[in-house]
Amino acid sequence: MAGEAISKAFSLKPDQDLNPPPAKKKRNLPGTPDPDAEVIALSPKTLMATNRFLCEICGKGFQRDQNLQLHRRGHNLPWKLRQRSTKEPRKRVYVCPEKTCIHHNPLRALGDLTGIKKHFCRKHGEKKWKCDKCSKRYAVQSDWKAHSKTCGTREYRCDCGTLFSRRDSFITHRAFCDALAEEAARVSAVSNQGNNTAAGNINYLFTGGLMRSNMLQNLPSNMKPNMANNNVEGIGQCRDELSLWMGHGSQSNEHLSNASMHHIGSMGGAATLHGDLFASNSYAQQIDQNQLSWLYSSKLPCSSNNGELTSTMKEATDGSQSLLASVPSLFSNQHQDRPPPMSDMSATALLQKAAQIGVTSTTPFEEHNKFDGLLSSSHPSSLENIMNEFMVANSYDMYSATRRHGSSKDDLGGGGGGGGGGGETRDFLGVGVQTLCPSSINGWI
């Protein structure tokens, strides 16, 4: 390594004498080196090497100067050479080994070995330091540390009060949030009163901030979004807050909403400048209607208001036409009687039951919504075949289950395996078909 250490050393001014002048070290602009300085060009390997203190006698490298000095003592140098050289070391500047880099030019050399190392790393090196929270990679450890301190500590808040931990979610929300429309409408109204710069973006920039704070101040305090909402649904994107803010009526709030609707109408007029969006009149009407319907029919549950929650849930449930609801006797009644007993039976048990039931009634199915029993099976063998397949499968399952877990628990559609529950003798071959009886079911833990 010593041989490669300094591949070439030359100075910018060839006729420089060996005692360079100044005691004062002034800091040049980066990349504009002191013309008197000695330019060192290190190879990438050397540059990235950690041992930059080199013994001039044997060439061994050390990370710290103290260690180098300790080592030099071992060479038994004559006295005068033992000291460090008295002359001021010549100012050294370093060039970047990367040919395409601007700092490869000696005129743009960097003055600090640490500096050139960092530069080389950052620009041309492998980024091996990765931030935990985001995907950013860094080649220089100190850069990485600096970033880690600030990463992820940002939170994004929309004017409507909703908080976001991710920028993309925030941006998407903000684009469609009525808070933005409101702000734009207000700004547009203001600018219309002044000089008519309906299409002027500049007004938005200047007055946007003002409008926002005004808007929030105008809200009565009890309508301010509830930040402390416990979100049962994952990360902090509580849509409920928006409905609180815009929604369910106090007088002043309705007034605000009505006012905002008119503003949106006027904004609609401005927007027709760009392409063929919509006729301004129809747009205003449309948005009014939609605002109204949205305000008055918002059905989203508010986690801070449990009463509302249950009622909206019920609505949704009723709305979703479960196919089970209308045939109570055929299917287990999972809305009314809360415990769903059948689903905890094993598939095989259910199959058995289905097969047994087949014989009872042959009354054709009618619309009084009651099922008088399954039709008699004209091909009893088909269901039996399926059952047998399952039994065999179960026996494998049971077997391997006990081998691995040493317990009788087997979960086949939620129930005990083909042979019955825990503690009972298992029939691995599936030969003895157990009839459905309470004891075998209860045996399953």
Added chain:
Amino acid sequence: MIQFTHSSAILLPPPPPSFHHNDLLNPNHQLLHRASRPWTASAAKFHGSCFTAAGCMEELLVHCADAIEANDDTLAQQLLWVLNNLAPHDGDCNQRLTAAFLRALIVRASKIGSFDLLTPTFASSTSLHLHRFSAVDLASFIDLTPWHRFGYTAANAAIVDAVEGFQIVHIVDLSTTHCMQIPTLIDMLANRPEGPPFIRLTVATTTSTISPPPMLDLSYQELGAKLVNFARSRNVVMEFTTIPSSPTDAFVSLIEQLRVQRLVSEGEALIVNCQMMLHYIPDETAGVITRSMFLKSVRSLEPNLVIVVDEDADFTADDVLVRLRSAFNYLWIAYDAIDAFLPRESERRRWYEAGIGWRIENVIAHEGLQRVERVESKGRWAQRMRGAGFRAVEFGEEAVGEVKTLVDEHARGWGVRKGDQEELVLTWKGHHVVFASAWVPS
């Protein structure tokens, strides 16, 4: 008359929760052969019910479908009964998945003439309640999982790269999620060092009666107005245009408009951004060549970039049994992933699951052009794109980084990997979910 619910109602404790079956299934057994799928240890956390249950449900569903196809009413009804008891729609995610398929089978059975007995009972109760979203609601909804935003993020990065230097950018957004990708794209373009371009945004508003969820509760005009307003707030001038056009006819009217417009668009970058929409264009399995035709038409517009983001699965088989297995072995992911994020009683989860239920019904119960959910694998899409005269471009390092950041912020099961041909793939517990690919004319 036998009443099953009351007389034999036996209260049983729920099955033991964290019960893992790793190699429970004997791969030699002909019935339960799910072992062929890649299987990670974390998949064992399939909440509540174990792996065997899923295999069991799948087999019962297949047997049931088979009975329906064979017009074996009795067997079909018996199996429907069993399945219904095994899989309440509000059970664990496995049960919910099965319940959705069960529902779809019932719809299918009622459409096949011979099932007169079933029809009166079931037909009345099979309507799914699809929620209509406001724009803000939809914005929050698509962030429940990275299912959609994965594609948005990858696409936006590729788009911004592709339009560097262009002062006018025309984005054709063909997406099932109604422009939810656009705000972040506007934001990125607004932050360009060279300043934002003039943006033309064109969207196809479907004229078809069969429209997949999610549904909007506002018109596209209003949606567009909001977007234009947002762009303005970022100092970006944007023009929003809607063209009535639908995937059923391969967006013929849209292509025509674009063709005309392209003739006079000097110096304008054209981006065609397809997010989950292309699989609604009928393909050869529906007896038409519209899918490849569409891609060739797009190619003829000389676009600067075409983004193809879709689901990596195959729902195109003619045989309903094969389709059932494919769909079951793919859509379990949707149920499992939401389970990791929303509680069981959550309303949003209901909306989400209703949306998947719609798709399952479409795959299983419908045929011909009514069956619009013709998802095909990323390999097939790549073949089509190449056949149409495109070549794949890779996503830059930054794009990959952003996608990974996004995915890291979601539940632990989500991951990203690079496909074998420049595409990026979103994975859930190791299984492929969505792929994102970028194409330029070759």
